[in-house]
Amino acid sequence: MATETLSGAQALIRSLELLGVDTVFGLPGGAILPTYDPLMDSTKLRHILVRHEQGAGHAAEGYAAASGKLGVCIATSGPGATNLVTAIADAHMDSVPMLAITGQVNSFAIGTDAFQEADIVGITMPITKHSFLVTNAADIPGVIAAAYEIATTGRPGPVLVDVAKDAQNAKFEFSWPPKIDLPGYKPVTDPHGKQVQAAAEMILKSHKPILYVGGGVIRAEASKELLKLAELLHAPVTTTLMARGAFPDSHPQHLGMPGMHGTVPAVTALQKSDLLITLGARFDDRVTGDVKSFAKGAKVIHVDVDPAEIGKIRHADVPIVGDAKVVISMLIAELESQMKTTKPDFEDWWVFLNGLKERYPLGYNDADDGKLSPQYVIERIGELSGPEAIFAAGVGQHQMWSAQFIKYERPNSWLNSGGAGTMGYAVPAAMGAKVAQPERLVWAIDGDGCFQMTNQELATCTINNIPIKVAIINNSSLGMVRQWQTLFYNSRYSNTDLNTGTDTIMVPDFVKLSESYGCLAIRVEKIEEVDAAIKLAMETNDRPVVIDFIVGRDAMVWPMVPAGVSNDAVQYARDAAPIWDGEE
Amino acid sequence: MTQHVLSLLVENKPGILTRVAALFARRGFNIESLAVGTTEVEGVSRMTVVVSLDGQPLEQVTKQLNKLVNVLKIVELEDQSSVARDHMLVKVRTDSSTRSQVLEAVTLFRARVIDVVSDAVVIEVTGDSAKCQAFIKVLEPFGIKELVQSGAIAISRGSKSMSEKVLR
Numbered sequence A: 001m002a003t004e005t006l007s008g009a010q011a012l013i014r015s016l017e018l019l020g021v022d023t024v025f026g027l028p029g030g031a032i033l034p035t036y037d038p039l040m041d042s043t044k045l046r047h048i049l050v051r052h053e054q055g056a057g058h059a060a061e062g063y064a065a066a067s068g069k070l071g072v073c074i075a076t077s078g079p080g081a082t083n084l085v086t087a088i089a090d091a092h093m094d095s096v097p098m099l100a101i102t103g104q105v106n107s108f109a110i111g112t113d114a115f116q117e118a119d120i121v122g123i124t125m126p127i128t129k130h131s132f133l134v135t136n137a138a139d140i141p142g143v144i145a146a147a148y149e150i151a152t153t154g155r156p157g158p159v160l161v162d163v164a165k166d167a168q169n170a171k172f173e174f175s176w177p178p179k180i181d182l183p184g185y186k187p188v189t190d191p192h193g194k195q196v197q198a199a200a201e202m203i204l205k206s207h208k209p210i211l212y213v214g215g216g217v218i219r220a221e222a223s224k225e226l227l228k229l230a231e232l233l234h235a236p237v238t239t240t241l242m243a244r245g246a247f248p249d250s251h252p253q254h255l256g257m258p259g260m261h262g263t264v265p266a267v268t269a270l271q272k273s274d275l276l277i278t279l280g281a282r283f284d285d286r287v288t289g290d291v292k293s294f295a296k297g298a299k300v301i302h303v304d305v306d307p308a309e310i311g312k313i314r315h316a317d318v319p320i321v322g323d324a325k326v327v328i329s330m331l332i333a334e335l336e337s338q339m340k341t342t343k344p345d346f347e348d349w350w351v352f353l354n355g356l357k358e359r360y361p362l363g364y365n366d367a368d369d370g371k372l373s374p375q376y377v378i379e380r381i382g383e384l385s386g387p388e389a390i391f392a393a394g395v396g397q398h399q400m401w402s403a404q405f406i407k408y409e410r411p412n413s414w415l416n417s418g419g420a421g422t423m424g425y426a427v428p429a430a431m432g433a434k435v436a437q438p439e440r441l442v443w444a445i446d447g448d449g450c451f452q453m454t455n456q457e458l459a460t461c462t463i464n465n466i467p468i469k470v471a472i473i474n475n476s477s478l479g480m481v482r483q484w485q486t487l488f489y490n491s492r493y494s495n496t497d498l499n500t501g502t503d504t505i506m507v508p509d510f511v512k513l514s515e516s517y518g519c520l521a522i523r524v525e526k527i528e529e530v531d532a533a534i535k536l537a538m539e540t541n542d543r544p545v546v547i548d549f550i551v552g553r554d555a556m557v558w559p560m561v562p563a564g565v566s567n568d569a570v571q572y573a574r575d576a577a578p579i580w581d582g583e584e
Numbered sequence B: 001m002t003q004h005v006l007s008l009l010v011e012n013k014p015g016i017l018t019r020v021a022a023l024f025a026r027r028g029f030n031i032e033s034l035a036v037g038t039t040e041v042e043g044v045s046r047m048t049v050v051v052s053l054d055g056q057p058l059e060q061v062t063k064q065l066n067k068l069v070n071v072l073k074i075v076e077l078e079d080q081s082s083v084a085r086d087h088m089l090v091k092v093r094t095d096s097s098t099r100s101q102v103l104e105a106v107t108l109f110r111a112r113v114i115d116v117v118s119d120a121v122v123i124e125v126t127g128d129s130a131k132c133q134a135f136i137k138v139l140e141p142f143g144i145k146e147l148v149q150s151g152a153i154a155i156s157r158g159s160k161s162m163s164e165k166v167l168r
Helices: A006-017 A028-041 A053-068 A086-095 A120-127 A136-152 A165-169 A191-206 A215-219 A224-234 A266-273 A326-336 A347-359 A374-385 A398-406 A426-436 A447-455 A457-463 A480-490 A510-516 A525-540 B016-026 B056-065 B100-106 B129-142
Strands: A002-007 A023-026 A046-049 A070-075 A098-104 A130-134 A160-162 A171-174 A209-213 A238-239 A275-279 A299-304 A318-321 A392-395 A442-447 A471-476 A518-526 A543-549 B002-011 B030-038 B043-053 B073-078 B082-093 B112-117 B118-128 B146-151 B155-156
Touching: A002 A006, A006 A028, A006 A136, A006 A165, A006 A171, A006 B129, A023 A053, A023 A426, A028 A098, A028 A160, A046 A426, A046 A457, A046 A518, A053 A070, A053 A086, A053 A098, A053 A447, A053 A457, A086 A098, A086 A120, A086 A160, A098 A120, A098 A136, A098 A165, A098 A471, A120 A130, A120 A160, A120 A471, A120 B016, A130 A136, A136 A160, A136 A165, A136 A171, A136 A392, A160 A165, A191 A275, A191 A299, A191 A326, A191 A426, A209 A224, A209 A266, A215 A224, A215 A326, A224 A326, A238 A266, A266 A347, A266 A480, A275 A326, A299 A326, A299 A347, A347 B129, A374 A392, A374 A442, A374 A471, A374 A525, A392 A398, A392 A426, A398 A442, A426 A442, A426 A447, A426 A471, A442 A447, A447 A471, A471 A510, A471 A525, A510 A518, A510 A543, A510 B146, A518 A525, B002 B016, B002 B056, B002 B155, B016 B030, B016 B043, B016 B056, B043 B056, B056 B073, B073 B155, B082 B129, B100 B112, B100 B118, B100 B129, B129 B146
Parallel strands: A023 A046, A023 A070, A070 A098, A098 A160, A130 A160, A209 A238, A209 A275, A275 A299, A299 A318, A392 A442, A442 A471, A471 A543, A518 A543
Antiparallel strands: A002 A171, B002 B043, B002 B073, B030 B043, B082 B118, B082 B146, B082 B155, B112 B118
């Protein structure tokens, strides 16, 4: 094999190029300096200089979530690396394929409490799929290739590669491809045929099945197969927060999102179901509520590429380990053959479900405080932008409303921090998504609390010509926390007031702040201004746009299942539980 | 609480002990004992982990351990089909009046004296944990000055090898 003498740093850049990586988000510092030098000469790698390493991490996530490709971020040792931690944890919870590269102090200084030394491999052990410490230049190509393999296959996730400075500087004979030595890593993607057969039999015997669809379907790029399966069976579908867009919202079989803020039809369908066809979902507590009373009468088919998810929370009657795309395709073939003799009949089930859909559609009441309804603003953003756009949300009320009131028709159009619930995700994630898919309209729908955690990346967007649109749903408070204080703490508002609304001292003034970052920034307070503002944002592509929507602070997210109680206690609105017919 | 003996073949990579131990801590599993050493295969280490569990989650433990990239193989060693041994060193107070009784206990337990001074002896004993505990009970009246114990190491009975199919 032909070899070439390269430094570790050159080899690192070359390896990324050879793996097809085209974008990295990062910020240099002492221990990663050697790598930044050859990076400057790379014509294949676009480096985007962020203003905070957390921004690099979330941008890599947004890039990955929008495109399905690996997202890459780079930081220096010590604080540079620890600033990535939140984003790495976020990627771990939401199975985002991510490669985090960090510089480390010289190998001979490791363990001496050297300047900017932190044991980032140790720190990130519980929040990475795997991690590597490289102290030998010759190991770099193999480790980068292995990291790529681990991050992008099986259940995707973040992999950290920590490279000592002297390993970046040392020269060695580079050759490609390297040997990837991972004897303990064998993700199972092809399921057992017998299990698929058993699943098909169970489905055809059921009377009240539901396709409980999680983010795994999006990561596995299995939306087409899902649509085919759902239509073949004419079974109802619910898509979790992580799976919004995996199945078109416009489809009549879609019941909406399940869980704490799910639709009444979706929550109730799960509760009353006799078979959960679980595809790439993990029975998160925000979906199940009290686990013991969750879908008590249902058998469970559980499809997941991660065997540890199966049986972790809920016993699976038919466990299937495999890639969702492969499993669903096999299941379709198996069902088609079994349906020659047995036809599914879910007519009575649909009568019940359609009744729920009719009686309990998603909706909201305008508050009488004269302020904009946050739900209305978000709904209009969705309607005017259309299904080809990408929407990244922060965490809190605006996130739930964005999941509820924007209609998603395609996978990878909805990006959010589902598992970790990381405030500050939206702006950098939208930035990463826009870099991955520059032709798409990309919105960050953010809260006034979230926005203040990562808005410095607007500088990155302006300077690198990444024209994202930011809608701040500004209720001048930590809205979701405030909602809980309203409901469960006697309306005692401990430390949730942020003073960013127009009737406060307005620190900061988001319009002025965004203008100083080079954005087009406007404030919207009246309902008749909403559409024009959204259109202006959509038409402006020479710089980022920030719209400060001043909304009422008393709007709440409904429906709601209070934390820890049974999903049977879903409330349609405050003090308004659905009324059940005597028939069940 | 039930005890299970797990045998793990792992790549001998830096941090592997931390990865395994941290996983137990993070997932709320209890380690009773843990012993690590090299094996007949270069680059492969073997861990014997004794875990105590409340019923259900042994499968969760092994599934989570299997997700660690450096873990090659996990088997549960059942009581009937395997042998487990602890190794113990114990320093017992003795004088001319008690030494012979201590030495008698050493013989009965097939232990060995490895150091003697005028007021103490150091004894080595190997066996399953029940034997070691029984031995401690016998020695206690004389005064145990110091005691150190390895975690259990375990191996299956018969000719099959755990590492046979793992590598190459």
